[in-house]
């Protein structure tokens with residue numbers, strides 16, 4: 164039975180895919196194409212830097228389509244890198260969340276993240292640095 168596709172050629176069954184579904188589909192895609200078996204972490208790291216460069220360009224030029232595409236590409240490469248390293252993207256994110264969730268700092272109105280421990284700083288009498 165043929166699979167119903169949308170106008171982008173994407174199966175209709177993936178229209179409401181969760182992040183978990185997409186990570187799984189991307190991992191299978193990477194396995195099927197030999198990326199997980201035959202690429203390397205260093206090669207994926209180089210690819211990651213390339214994609215981050217595209218993201219930086221999109222941000223600098225205020226191009227929403229490039230920003231969206233680049234964030235997606237960065238995440239695809241991270242899924243490949245995690246698969247090669249044998250770690251779960253979910254576990255990596257969970258560990259990061261566990262690490263940051265209790266931090267009490269806030270970004271101030273000058274765009275500087277001030278950690279709670281630094282809020283009553285000995286340098287408060289000095290003018291804020293120009294960024």
Ligand SMILES: [Mg+2]
Pocket residue numbers: 214217232233236
């Ligand atoms: Mg790209």
